[in-house]
Amino acid sequence: MKEETIIFAVPMLLFLASLVSTSIGAETSGVASFYAEPYHPNACNWNGDKTNIVSVSDALWDNGNACGRKYVVWCTPVSHEGIFQNCTEGLSGGYIVEVVDYCNNDLTMLLSQEVFSGNL
Numbered sequence: 001m002k003e004e005t006i007i008f009a010v011p012m013l014l015f016l017a018s019l020v021s022t023s024i025g026a027e028t029s030g031v032a033s034f035y036a037e038p039y040h041p042n043a044c045n046w047n048g049d050k051t052n053i054v055s056v057s058d059a060l061w062d063n064g065n066a067c068g069r070k071y072v073v074w075c076t077p078v079s080h081e082g083i084f085q086n087c088t089e090g091l092s093g094g095y096i097v098e099v100v101d102y103c104n105n106d107l108t109m110l111l112s113q114e115v116f117s118g119n120l
Helices: 058-064
Strands: 003-009 018-024 026-035 053-056 070-075 078-080 083-085 095-102 109-112
Touching: 053 058, 058 095, 095 109
Parallel strands: 003 070, 026 109, 053 095
Antiparallel strands: 003 018, 018 026, 053 109, 070 095, 078 083
16 A cells, blocks of 8 residues: 655644645645544445544545555644644654545545544
């Protein structure tokens, strides 16, 4: 399976919106947030029990071919509206996440709540 790198800047003040920089051939940017259990049902028919998962939007969905793709995600500190926001300790080290669902919104990616909070 091909692994690609996603760099997430997760503002600590705003857990609903994060800046995203991706390396998928060329660098682009997007927005990320999180979602909580239940993680079933999902668009990829994934029925596992792990929590290092992600839901992706049209930017990465690839007509369903994104199912099972793995990405490396980690946090980098950012400044949002002049306020410096650091990373959660766990997410700053990076995680490998697997695409298991589609998110139909303006976000690039929805991380599982466990990944987003750095509690894996």
